[in-house]
Amino acid sequence: MENNLPRRREAAGLSQGELAEAVGVTRQTINAIERERYDPSLELAFKLAAHFECHIEDIFQPEENND
Amino acid sequence: MENNLPRRREAAGLSQGELAEAVGVTRQTINAIERERYDPSLELAFKLAAHFECHIEDIFQPEENND
DNA sequence: CTATGTTGTCAAACATGCTTTACAGTAAAG
DNA sequence: CTTTACTGTAAAGCATGTTTGACAACATAG
Numbered sequence: 785m786e787n788n789l790p791r792r793r794e795a796a797g798l799s800q801g802e803l804a805e806a807v808g809v810t811r812q813t814i815n816a817i818e819r820e821r822y823d824p825s826l827e828l829a830f831k832l833a834a835h836f837e838c839h840i841e842d843i844f845q846p847e848e849n850n851d
Numbered sequence: 852m853e854n855n856l857p858r859r860r861e862a863a864g865l866s867q868g869e870l871a872e873a874v875g876v877t878r879q880t881i882n883a884i885e886r887e888r889y890d891p892s893l894e895l896a897f898k899l900a901a902h903f904e905c906h907i908e909d910i911f912q913p914e915e916n917n918d
Numbered sequence: 919c920t921a922t923g924t925t926g927t928c929a930a931a932c933a934t935g936c937t938t939t940a941c942a943g944t945a946a947a948g
Numbered sequence: 949c950t951t952t953a954c955t956g957t958a959a960a961g962c963a964t965g966t967t968t969g970a971c972a973a974c975a976t977a978g
Contacts (some may be wrong), residue, residue, distance in 0.1 A: 785894065813966055815926065822965060823893045825929060825934080827852065830913045840907050846897045866954060880936055882956065889935060892964080 785823045788844045789814070792836050807831040852890045853912045856881070859903050874898040 793803050793814075800818070809828060817824050823844075824832065830846040833840045860870050860881075867885070868878040875894060884891050890911075891899065900907045 785932075810967055810970085811925090811928085815915060816965085819926080825895050826890045826896050826907075826911060827913065828965085829893050829896075829907075830911075834913075840893075840896075844897075846894065846901075846970060868954075876935095877937060877940085878955085880956085883935085886956080888957095892935060895935085 785820065785847065787817065787843055789818050789832065789843055792843060793818075803835070805808070806835055836837070852887065852914065854887070854892060854904065854910055856885050856910055857901070859905075860885075863903070870899075870902070873902055 793800070796803075798806070800814045804811045804814045807814075807828065808831065813824075813828075817828075822840055829840045829844060832843055836843065860867070863870075865873070867881045871878045871881045874881075874895065875898065880891075883889055884895075885902075896907045896911060899910055903910065
């Protein structure tokens with residue numbers, strides 16, 4: 785899963801820790817998602833989209849690879 | 852997480868098993884999501900949205916409860 | 919130089935998502 | 949009544965998501 789979370793977060797002037805606190809997870813979780821070590825849960829994806837006032841699809845894009 | 856998957860699935864004339872096969876999971880997984888026993892992964896949510904040609908938010912809505 | 923803030927990473931533990939196998943209940947078709 | 953299709957559920961096990969605590973590297977401010 786690709787994502788442009790770093791771009792959006794930096795555009796909003798937030799550190800990983802600040803964004804983490806805003807959406808109720810730890811700094812490590814935001815870091816892992818930004819570095820694409822794993823995908824967020826659907827619930828966390830919704831919280832991130834809500835925080836940036838956009839659609840989930842505006843932050844996360846499934847890989848080209850269609851299983 | 853609320854969802855209108857049963858509505859959409861039935862509107863498309865699909866059984867749980869058929870939808871499951873279409874998005875690459877088991878019948879039990881679709882059943883569990885429809886019955887709200889757990890939320891789908893973000894990846895599965897994307898596949899369901901793609902299958903119904905809509906946004907994730909058109910199928911799944913986070914609970915009113917804002918943690 | 920020291921302190922502070924930010925990011926990257928790791929291991930252990932725990933929570934959630936998904937599969938497999940299996941069984942039960944209902945409804946419709948023969 | 950028997951068969952078939954569909955749905956609901958359960959337990960075990962594996963895979964993934966998240967937390968906690970910790971440590972390292974870097975940049976910048978004092």
